Amino acid sequence: MTRFMYLFRHHAANERPSSPEEMQRQMKAWMDWIDRLKQESHLVATGDRLSATGKVVRGKSKSVTDGPYVEAKDTIGGYLVVEAADLDQATALAHGCPVLDAGGSVEVRPISSM
């Protein structure tokens, strides 16, 4: 088994669902998906969701800019660590991620072992 990190990216513009009803729908979708990963013993760690604010420190000059927004159209909103047989399986599991319904993406990255 190999470990993979899922990085969730979404469009800054699509950040906020429009109504409580819509939020509840998304909440349920996330919970169902994570529950399934858990039940099938793929889930290793539930990462936190990241707030949309923050700073970016860049380059040798160590310049500091506000927030991840400035240059990126897609921001990382959270992460999750799963275990799967191979990259194909990890990618297939990511198909159920609700971030896709909101027009976002999941980056699937193998975590290299020493």
Added chain:
Amino acid sequence: MEDIPGCVEHLFRHEAGKMVSYLTRFFGLGRLNLAEDVVQDVLCQALQTWPTHGLPDNPSAWLMRAARNRAIDLVRRDDRLRHLTPELTHLLRLREESPEREPAFKNEIQDDQLRMMFACCHPGLSSEIQITLILKTLCGFSVAEIASALLAGEDSVEKRLGRARRFFRETSSAADAPEIDLSSVSERLDTVHQAIYLLFNEGYHSSRSEAPVRDDLCYEALRLALLLSEHPRSAQPATFALVALFCFNAARLPGRLDAEGSLLQLEDQDRSKWDRALIGKGFDFLEESAAKNEVSEFHLEAAIASMHSSAETYEKTDWSRIQQLYNLLYSIKPTPIVALNRAIAVGEARGPREGLAALQAIHPPPKLRDYPFYPAAQAEFLFRAGRREEARSSFKLALNLARNEAEARFLQRKLQACA
């Protein structure tokens, strides 16, 4: 309340309604937008943390606490909210005294919701604006959801809400403050009943839609009526009667449409689909509504609905009792629709000839003449009296007046049946 259909699957909506009501106690009605923004933030926060960290033990208390904390941050940061300092002090004290406990007791939140309901029903607002505002603030509907529920355009919903906000801003500093003192609730209870009644009917007998029944609205109206019935200030006989009426009618929702989505008449409905538990609740409330010697239109409508709910079959319905109830109802609510229903009850109780005479005697005003179910009732009794040709032409008349696909399909079927 948890056993009312829709209460669990719409948790966020209802929690949003509670939070907006709670926050409005601090921010005032003139700042509804601010309260709604805070609620949006708090629900987003829940959406970001619950899926990975798991549901909190008490989601409702979690949300309310988050709303309180967010409100404190806002008041501290924003100079324009400075004058809310006494409220801020109050909020802070609550947080210090009981950081983990619910920021408001159940009865306080009930007070807040009641206050909000009465504020939405300010007589200075049209009934259209009242129900739009109720859906927005207390029921947590978005503009798009209100538009589709009330079959209005989104821009007209925005306009109504804008008018209401302006009204609140302009009046909230004046002497006629829309802020409600709970001791004066009884004066406005009638208006609140009418608004909720309208909300229920909007879902139950829609005239303008391709979707002739919208359960959501009915269950929201029932939930609000239950809220009224649980608060000592508004737990009046007419409130109990209103809850009873909604229970009986909502119980029939699962049987009102056939597989193709066409409306089914009472006589064609599969009574085994009716919600027996809700009917039982209806009878409990009907009994409670009789505690004092008060008879409102809701008492009579609930009593009529109870007769239908308890009849084993259409044929076994006690039509003469229903006719008597309609007589009483007509004496306090002499509307053309009540007159029509009364005439139908006469026909069912005493035969088609008497029914036709009763329909004739209404002298329908123009509004009723354009109502497809007036000629349809005539057609039905003509058919039963063996006057097929006349029945056909009355059904054709009704068909021409049909206001939506479902009504047209229904009347088309009736027309074919008397060929």
